[in-house]
Amino acid sequence: MTAIGQPGLHDGYATDVAELCSDLLRIDTTNPGDGSGPGERQAAEYVAEALEAAGVRATLTEPRPRRTSVLARIDGENRDLPPLLVHGHLDTVHAEPRDWTLHPLSGDLHHGCLWGRGAVDMKGTLAMTLALVRAWARTGQKPRRDLVLAFLADEESTGEYGSRHVTTAHRDHFAGVEEAISESGGFSITTRTTRTGPDARVYPIAVGERGTAWMRLTAHGTAGHGSGPGQDNAVAELVHALSRLAAHRWPTRLVPAVHTLLDALDQTLGIRIDRDRLEEEAIRLGGLGELFDCTIRNTLNPTVLTAGQKVNVIPSRAHAEVDGRFLPGEQNAFVETVDRLLGPKVAREFINCEEAVAADHEGPAFGAMAEAIRSQDPHAHPVPFIQSGGTDAKAFARIGISTYGFAPLLLDPHLHYYAMFHGVDERVPLSGLEFGVRVLHRFLTAH
Template structure:
């Protein structure tokens, strides 16, 4: 299926599987409370892999064992601005009892590497390492300078990773305007209506919804549980949460989502009903996931704390809510949240980051599209907005636009988003090798 590329052969970057397996066996669990092992061991491994290829690497560690790796690779052009490639080394927790294979095993089974981080995102880190090591052996160079950042703490707030790099290593990022990172470029296999052959949709992320993690507090009059009640903090908070969770946020189609829906119409040979997008998203399965959470804002209560004893009315009740908002809607979003909460509940931010966007009509997106098609003649690249958030938000604060472009060819029935933070996360080694070839094409032509 793959088209040959100049300078590539069957064994090009053949170490991608070994690199990925090694990384999967290093515990970098980040539960968000600094109690985990940190990223130090993985960072040292990455730095060693780079230095074996003659690439000087710098470790930066704002807190004990919360370590990131920074490097720079000279490109052929002295005129083009540098491109940032960033990825994270930490992973979310995994319960071994729920998995078919241990989440730290790095097992190779039926062509797939198993382990927490296989898709999110140690597989992508391995692709980048494999590619630049292959370049070092062959004497090839990227089109422009590349800044590499393998980061800590993405699975929390990024305080010990991307935010630290932006604050303390701005010199390395000088003149960088664009970046590539996770959560895009993966394949979704579909059979268009009336077609004799499959097509593969490759969504490339061109933005993210904004993040508003909020802590809510209700205050009332404490007392005995047998009393008449009335000024009850728990009741006030629960009523507010019910209004918030039950609110139907209006559908808002951003330009990128408009383009996505039009592209999917063309691929599928149908017209997606814009008046019933939530129903259409469910009907379309994995393709529907590309727009299901990015056509409206959301507010999901996730934590609830109040009281200490059944016969004691507490004077305070607290909750936490994960809020996400579309580009350009932040003020209206917060106004609506405050109206729904009412006067008896106050809110404060745990974390608030603006929505980000990149140009889906520009040369970078076009080059990614061409790189995918160079390796897969059935590729149908499309733009999409990510429902969650990544380190892209930190880099956007200093004017760097990030594309989600971590190309991987997946088995037809493999559910990419189902593996993100899910059980039995795994990635095909052949899919990683495909990703190396696509990245080679992109980075040596753009």
């Protein structure tokens, strides 16, 4: 595909985005979620230096040593319009080097892709933003409205040292902001429109997220010798409760954005997705099915189980952690169902609980994003979708800011985007990043 050029956008952005992404990938910002790890300080300083070199004043904020975020602001052409927030996170999850083809901190360009932990989640997107800011500095161009920038710590945990910190300690930085863009949306999924028709590219733009309910469960029992009858066994009680949770079938419910997504896929593909058999349809549609398979119902998965210290000792308590996600408007019903399934002998407490968030999938912001993508790809079919996971959007929703998942990427059809998130051999096509810079330029100078 030949992309439409951007008038006045300096060609140097292509070199910039490769250098910026590679440099960021080589900085270790692993966030184990337990307070350890190297922190985001080095990456934050790198970002701040890149912004300052482009004439943009940057502020570092650090609620805990080395847990650092960067805040900045760029004046737009029309100061009367509400500012737009562009936010992203600096931290990454752990990567085991022995499992990777290239070292996860290599940042190397290999077979057209930049490799490293964070390539898609989400240092590649941060590099696109920085490359665009540097291109504007060279050309004298400006976004249409003021841009508020936030490069954040701690998204891969609870956001306590990142988005939650800046939305409280630096609330004034976001004054007047109503909408934002961030990760996990605007990427291409190549598909055949019909069995004999041409290929098309679907670009899902995230317009919401399911709510988060991370819970710690505790079962109490009677300690004793492992050879005894064990009639009040905390481990057994907890395992039975986890089995009930895992076996529960949550009912299907389609929120408006998912309705719109399915209708758009029907039209794009020239087929009819059976609303009564959505699980089977998600499997049949492959990558497109991943756009709705986790957002048509609530989910709950046991993830951590700890109990006991010795094989012949019955422990007095057992613990588990579960990852729960619920649809908009479902929080109370979700928690009531969980408590019923756990039963009276298992106690529940929240590790993290955040309401589902949503943005307007029929408003002008979504339309401007769709237009920006189509300006660079005439075969594009932008569609709304709900993210199955969670992002810093939840913290910004608390102060009245709606976030869209819009980190545009043109991907090779054989590169499985979702498998890159927290997966082995995470990588992002350089050509895809270059495409993203052009799309962001179009969107931010037009909207």
